[in-house]
Amino acid sequence: MKHATTAGPIQHAEESVQKWKENGGRVVGYTCSFLPVEVLNVANVLPARLRGTGVSQADIGDTYFGPYICSYPKCILQRAGSGQFSYLDGVIIVPGCDSMRRLDECWRKAGEDFQDIVPDFFFHFGVPHKAADHSKAWFSSEIERLMKSLEEHFGVSIGEDDLRQAIARYNQGREMLARLNDFRKASVNTLSGEEAFALSVAGNLMPRDEYTRYLGEYMDEVSGRKPGLYNGKTRLMVAGSVSDDLQLIGMAESLGGVVAAENLCFGQRHEGDLIGEDEDPISAMVRHYLDESLCPRMMGGYQTRLQFLKEKIEEMEIDGVIFQNIRFCDLHGSENAIFERDLEAMGIPCVRIEREYGALADTGRLRMRLEAFMERMT
């Protein structure tokens, strides 16, 4: 096991994707947590959530996207244009937000200039912005369209029982992730936020069975740790825009905090509750992915999301919340402000920071803001 460092789980996950591919497996990249990955699992395709990490320039991203666009899709496009996603057998674009949905056109159009960067299977998966009955019906038809397309393209068959089994496989991981949180509770306190988040991010890449095994082994190791390892540290929560790098959490923990919870879509937010295993699998997935979403793209659900944060803060005995958003992220950027207003009114200290996607480009500024925030709570 490679968890000598906190980045170990992600490194392990990346290697396992590589291994899967070397063994003749198919990999499909996707852009957003609203994709029912169980469907791909049944098709024996590895769903690997696309990350834009490791990008040091954005010349390709900036060529196709306009200037007022979030750096996350730009970094993904940069990697695609540089050939770093050449191992993908397919891509599924999910319109999580305006910037992400335009990755569809930008990637395809970049394909006119850069050879072989657009896989043959390139699918736009529409997701409604509400969970009304008709939205669920539409989402259900979209899942069926995806299934048909996967079947045709990859020559596979996706049956109802197979879907149920895939749901059960993913549920196993979900249950373990929920149990993992027990190690972060104030009464136990044996798992750092950086480690926990790395484990969550790894789940977005790794083959599911392997991930479940890996989590199990990791938890066995953590169980052996002496309780109270992180006692005395300020208990923090990190929430907001998409984030898949460990540095922000690492920075907060280097300043005397422990990130005991996060509400990030590469983290446990989208794993959420279990998907029903004893009902029609498509209906069960629809309910899970639409009804239980905590993403602000689901317009009008502020109170639900606030309630979730309150419960998490109480459960994990959080001292303060770090809200972050990537520049130009209207959805999280503005909602973070109302969260801050309402949580501060309840006496919970909050800080809002705006940043670029990926490795901390302006570490000095962010460190100073976090230092000030930590001082406020000590």
Added chain:
Amino acid sequence: MRPEIKEYNIDWMIWSIIKTAGRTTRGSDREFYAMLEYVPYFKGILVPIVREGEAGKQFLELVGEYMGNIVNAHDDGKKLAMTTFCFSPVILYAMDIIPVTLEAISTLGALMWRRGTFDYLDYCCEVGFTETSCSAQRGSLGAYLAGLGEDIDMIVCDSAGVCDTNANSFAFTSAYLDKPFYQLNYPPELVTDRTTSYHREDYYGLIAFLEEQSGNKIDEGRLRYVLTELKKQDEILTDIEEMQSLVPNPMPILYNLFIYAGRFFFAGMENYTRMLETMRDTVSANAAEKKSGLRSGKENLRSLFCYIDHFAVNLSLWDWLDEHGITQVGNILSKYYNADAPYLEGNREAGYTINTENLDSMIDTMAQMNARMPMVLSIRGPYDAPYMWFESSLVLAKVFSADCVVYNGTPGCRNTWGMIKPFARDMEKAGLPTYIMYGDAFDERVESWDATEERLEEFFRVRELL
């Protein structure tokens, strides 16, 4: 926000100004021009509008009535619904609810105030909006968030799935002010059965929401009346659009603004029909004389604005185009996709048809019409997908014989900034010189009009279009 700005409500201020402006046309020309000395800044908008004659006067009255309705709604026992430009107000009028269309109010402020709507724009950022979120909403929303507008009773929008930034402004306001909220949400395709059904179901949900919030049941007779009026308006618009395709284009350039602003204010209401009739008469007279609608009477070039116009400050964009002999054959705001529209020939399924037979057919009409509102129709899916932005813009360019395409928006338009570069490249490949404006339609601080003007000049000069 500066203290003096807090002295008056935004809606009251605009109403007072426009109401007064409307009265200035009642005197003689001499009196009118003598009065201009006392409105040194406002004359930049007043003169061009009044110069349009009867249609200009009717436009001022229309705006005054719209703002008056907002200010007086509660005294009149009516509810106010905050909404967006791409949401058709027809259903609100049919249910006796007064629309407060943020972008329309932002436009009026941006056009008429030398100070712009900067204080309101910035106030939104103070309470949490990102600094580049859409200025079209922020320009007036800041006032409502600060309590400097009539108290809003409910919020409805239809931009989720089309423009997140837009929808988010309304979702934010609902959470911030704790107001009831309903969003119509659009899938990324237009004419499939499942999408048509989605439009319908979603619209029924809207009506249930409006009934609950307003206490008014939908009235079949009133709905039929409003839709019948809308049908008349669509017929007039189709006549005008057919004449717009003539060379030279006989439509005065400012009519573009009158057409869409009027529609945002009073779609389905008689006062808008009257203004359209006046406009049709003028356009017909020009067409009969084969005369250009431009002031100079000479048309050098035909431009299609594939997105929106530029509103900060005065009517500078139209003045500039007019001075250079460039006619504007429309933009995304001025086309309504009634199935009879000239740009839907051979493609009628992309349009809507008004059917007043019974309540269900009327609700279905409104659902399908709303799904074809500006931006809602063509920005919802990938730009190069069937019926979407590229195809619809190309058809407009062809039908109206455009020589070039101009994009203008706001930095907040993530939906278009996300792909405007490949879109423009595809337009160029189709043989249409395409210019991307980098300013902000509602906020002159992003790029001054002087700079915008200089860059426009450069585009037309470098591309040897003029």
